[in-house]
Amino acid sequence: MSARSQLLLSSLLLTLSAPLWAAKRVDLDYQVRFLPESDQAEVSLLLEKGEAVRSLRFDLGNKGYYSDFKASGSWTQDDPAHGTWTPGNGKASLSYKVRVSHPRGDGRFDARMTPDWALLRGDDLVPSARLDLVDGTELVSRLEFDLPKGWQAVETGWPRVGKNRFRIDNPERLFDRPTGWVLAGKLGSRRATLGSTDVTVSAPVGEDMRRMDILTLLTFVWPHAQEVFPREPDKLLIVGAKDPMWRGGLSAPNSFFMHSARPLVSENGTSSLVHELVHVLSRIKDTDRSDWISEGIAEYYAIELVRRAGGMSDDRYEAIRKQLRQWSGKVDSLRGERASGAVTARAVLLLQDLDKEIRLRTDGKHSMDDVTRGLMRLNKASTKDFVEISENIMGGASDVLDTKLLR
Template sequence: MRSAVHAPTRLLMLLVTALYLLLPGALQAKGLPYQLEYRLEFLPQSGQALVTITLDKGELLRSIRFDNLPERYEDITASGKLMVSATEVLWEPEAGSASLSLKVKINHERDPGEYDALMTRNWAIFRGDDLFPAVKTRFEDGAYAVATLDVVLPPHWTSVETGWPRKKGNTFRINNPERKFDRPTGWMIAGTLGTRRGDISDTAITVSAPKDSAVRRMDVLTFFTFVWPELQRAFVQTPDKLLVVGMGDPMWRGGLSGPNSLFLHADRPVVSENGTSPLMHEL
C-alpha cells in the first residue's frame, strides 16, 4: 500500500523544483546591467569633438545601428565587427570591453551667420543630441545600461555644464528611464565660463555662459524664484536639474529648449515689453 504524500510536503517539493528551474535564469539576470561610458573630447583646432562609446559587456548587445552623416562624421572606428556605408553605420560589439569612436563636426548654422552649435578657441555650445548618434540597438533580453558621460577639456578650458547630474569632476550620470541605451541629450556648454547656481524647491538650476557674454545670469535666477511656484502648480513634477545656456552673437537670436535644458540668446529679455517671457516660453 502506497503511503500518501501530505499536501504541505507536495507543495514544498513543487516549490523546490520551480526554484531549481528558475535558478539559471536568476543567476544570468545578475549580469544583465552593463556599463555604458560616453567620452567627449573637444578638438578646437579642427572644430570637432572626439566621441567614444565604451561597453564593459559587449556580449549583451547584438548590434548597434545609426545613420551615417558624412558631412558631420568622420574617422569611425570600433572594436568588433564594423560596417560603414554612405548612409548607415552597423556595429556588432565584441564580447567583454568594446568601444566605438568617431569625430563629429560641432559648428552648425541654423540661419545664415547664426549658429545653434558653435565651438571657438575658448568655449563650445551645442546639444548632446547632435554629437551622440541616435542608435537602434538589439539587446540580450533584460539588458540595460548604467551610463555616464566623461568630458575631457582642452588645457585652458575651466569647466563644463550639462542638464544631467554631476557625478564627480567632469563626469555626469546619464539616466533616460524610457531608454535601455541611455544617450546624453540636451544643451551643454564647456570652456572658460561664468556660471551661477541656485536651488529652488527640488530643482538645482544652473545658468552658464562664456565669460565674455552679456547674459544676465542673476536676473535669470531671480526670475525663476518668482515663477517656479507657478510652474510646480501647473506641472506638479519639475526636473531635478535645469541648465540655462546663454550667449550673444553669432549664436542664433532666439530661444531653443532641450531635455533638462534650454538656450537663450543674450539679447533676448527675461520679460518683454508686452509682458511675455522668452524664458518662460522655452520652459
C-alpha cells in the same frame, strides 16, 4: 508563534516578494575630447561587455558631420546616413569625430566652438541609434569630458558624479545617450535650488548673459509653475551666448538655450525664458499637424505664469490680448506641422478663452491647467486628443473649441 517561526515566515515572504530576476548591469562610458583647432569633438563609446549588445544602428543624418570611425568588432555603413556597430565579445569600443559648429544659413549658429568654449547639444555628440540589447541586460551610462588646456569647466543637464563626469539615465529610453545642452570652456555660472530642482545658469565669460536676472525671474515664477506641472526635473541647465548664436530660445531635455540679448520679458508682454521653461517642464509633444498645441501652451503660460506671479496687471493683460488679436487677425486655421508666430498668438487667445469656459462650466473647480496635465500624460497629443480632454473636464461639448480653426 515562536520567534523562530516568525523569522522563517518573514524570510519566506521576502523571498516571494523579491523579483524573479534582476537585470545584468553593463557599463557604457562616453568619453568626449574637444578639438578646437579643427572644430570637432572626438567621441569614444566604451562598452564593458560587448556581448551584451548585438548591434547599435546609428542615424548619422545627411550633413556629413561624423567621420573617422574606428571600432572593435565591426563597423559598417550601408549609406552615408546610417552606420551599424557590432561590438563582439569582451571590452569593446567605438570612436569617431563629429563637427561641433552648426551654421543655420543666415550667419547664425545653433551650436558653436571657439578657442575658448563649446556650446552644443549632446544629441549631436552621440546620434540617435536603434539598440539591439541582449535580454536581461541594462546599460549603465556615464559621460566624461577631457577638456583642452585652459578650459575650466563643463556643464550639462545631467547629475554630476565627478569633476567632468555625469550619469546619464533616462527611464524612457533603452539607449541612454547624453541628450540636452552641453557647455564647456571658460564659463561663468550661477546656481540656485528652486523647489526640488537644482538650477544652473551658465554662459561663456564675456557673452553678456544676465545670470542673476534669470534666476530672480525664475524664483518668482517657479512656485506657480509647480502648481501646473506635477513633475520637476532633478536638474535644469540654462545656457546662453551672444551673436553669432541664433537669436532665440531652444529647449532640450533638462536644459534650454537663450540668446543673451533676448529680454526676459519682451515688449509684447511675453517671456521667451518662461516659454522655453514650459517646454522643458511640460514635455508635451504633438502629432497630426498639431504643433499649435505645444507652442500655444508654452506661450500661454509664458504670459499666465508671469501674471500669476504678480508681474502683470489686469490692464497689461488686456493690452497683450489686444496685441495678440491684431497679430493673428488673418489666421484661419491653427493646424500645421510648424506653428508660425501668428498661429501661436491665435492659439494663445483660444486657450485663454477655453480657460474661462472651463472655469465657468465647472464652478471654478477646473481650468486650463487640468487640460495641460492631461496632455502631459500622452506620448504625443493631437488636436482630437486636446478637444476630448477639454470636453471631458468640463463635462460636455465646448463652444470655444467648436471652430474651423481646429479643422
